[in-house]
Amino acid sequence: MSDPLLHAHEIxxxxxxxxxxxxxxxxxxxxxxxxxxxxNGAGKTTLFGVLSGLLSPRSGRVELAGADVTRASPQRRARxxxxxTFQRLELFDELTVRDHLVVARRIRERRDRSLLxxxxxxxxxxxxxxxxxxxxxxxxxxxxxxxxxxxxxxxxGTGRIVELARALATEPRVVLLDEPTSGLDVHETxxxxxxxxxxxxxxxxxxxxxxxxxxxxxxxCDDITVLDFGRVIAHxxxxxxxxxxxxxxxxxxxxxxxxxxx
Ligand SMILES: Nc1ncnc2c1ncn2[C@@H]1O[C@H](COP(=O)(O)OP(=O)(O)O)[C@@H](O)[C@H]1O
Ligand SMILES: [Mg+2]
Numbered sequence: 001m002s003d004p005l006l007h008a009h010e011i012x013x014x015x016x017x018x019x020x021x022x023x024x025x026x027x028x029x030x031x032x033x034x035x036x037x038x039x040n041g042a043g044k045t046t047l048f049g050v051l052s053g054l055l056s057p058r059s060g061r062v063e064l065a066g067a068d069v070t071r072a073s074p075q076r077r078a079r080x081x082x083x084x085t086f087q088r089l090e091l092f093d094e095l096t097v098r099d100h101l102v103v104a105r106r107i108r109e110r111r112d113r114s115l116l117x118x119x120x121x122x123x124x125x126x127x128x129x130x131x132x133x134x135x136x137x138x139x140x141x142x143x144x145x146x147x148x149x150x151x152x153x154x155x156x157g158t159g160r161i162v163e164l165a166r167a168l169a170t171e172p173r174v175v176l177l178d179e180p181t182s183g184l185d186v187h188e189t190x191x192x193x194x195x196x197x198x199x200x201x202x203x204x205x206x207x208x209x210x211x212x213x214x215x216x217x218x219x220x221c222d223d224i225t226v227l228d229f230g231r232v233i234a235h236x237x238x239x240x241x242x243x244x245x246x247x248x249x250x251x252x253x254x255x256x257x258x259x260x261x262x
Contacts, residue, residue, distance in 0.1 A: 008027075011025070048208075143162065
């Protein structure tokens, strides 16, 4: 079997002597959607910090595309194909949806000497090649009708898909998504799910999904890891997770209100 695209092995993290993660493993095969769930404070965002390079684990190892990146910078991980979105939207107010995607592509290419000007005013017009790539992405994620709107004017659910589109514009191999449906209604949640499926099918991208909506995770993910108090309490395909008594006790029974019906 070939190596997984992203693999975390025996990760331990502590904050001021208090353990936040202990012995945590996570395996993300190429083109998979892996769910990471657990109650508040379980350590999900902390694990994302370790995977993306914002946090250094006390022990353990992170491998990305065959390289040991345990101590590598977020920039190096990005070059190896890792992208992430954040729990709250991190978009620029002045730019349209389309401009966000052009800027994201330019950051990836790193050939652009006037990146700062691009970030402020999008100084250089997009080339035909840039336009074509951005149009394809807008199409794929059904964002066409919002393309020329400034981001503050698009609904929250669309904003989340713009965040996803921006991550995909960097042509990643794996994207970490921290609660992409928080604050969304059932229809917007369904749009996000559709966008993820489309991105995987069309681009072969893998996702790690931190998500409160357990039903969504059970529907969307190939494989799910459940954290509780910084430890893995269950791991497996959706059927097993649904059936696990430990998960029921620790989590599913006390899950926050879900956006049913779907
Ligand atoms: N920067 C930090 N400093 C101190 N403690 C932290 C920090 N970040 C997270 N924690 C603690 O680590 C634990 C896991 O938090 P977190 O990863 O944010 O959980 P989750 O995302 O699953 O809700 C919690 O007990 C939290 O209070
Ligand atoms: Mg969190």
